[in-house]
Amino acid sequence: xxxxxxxxxxxxxxxxxxxxxxxxxxxxxxxxxxxxxxxxxxxxxxxxxxxxxxxxxxxxxxxxxxxxxxxxxxxxxxxxxxxxxxxxxxxxxxxxxxxxxxxxxxxxxxxxx
Numbered sequence: 001x002x003x004x005x006x007x008x009x010x011x012x013x014x015x016x017x018x019x020x021x022x023x024x025x026x027x028x029x030x031x032x033x034x035x036x037x038x039x040x041x042x043x044x045x046x047x048x049x050x051x052x053x054x055x056x057x058x059x060x061x062x063x064x065x066x067x068x069x070x071x072x073x074x075x076x077x078x079x080x081x082x083x084x085x086x087x088x089x090x091x092x093x094x095x096x097x098x099x100x101x102x103x104x105x106x107x108x109x110x111x112x113x
Contacts, residue, residue, distance in 0.1 A: 018056075020038075049064075
């Protein structure tokens with residue numbers, strides 16, 4: 001788990017498959033500034049931090065404190081919510097009906113891909 005602001009920015013950027021250059025283009029920084037921020041040699045101002053958080057689709061709270069909240073999780077659509085719900089039921093109840101409902105939802109989801 002990344003422990004510093006710079007480590008969290010870098011880890012999140014990499015998780016989003018963005019290069020430093022990609023982030024630079026969105027946040028309007030040069031690559032050397034992004035590198036210094038990611039190596040904790042420079043602290044971004046409030047506006048820059050907010051822009052970085054928006055570009056990485058996380059909260060500033062997560063970047064600053066490592067707090068994981070639902071606010072920075074992607075929004076689930078109706079089918080994704082159903083998929084998650086049936087998966088949880090199958091795991092909790094461990095019965096054939098729950099398993100079958102989950103598998104049917106997976107097939108429904110796969111048909112939409």
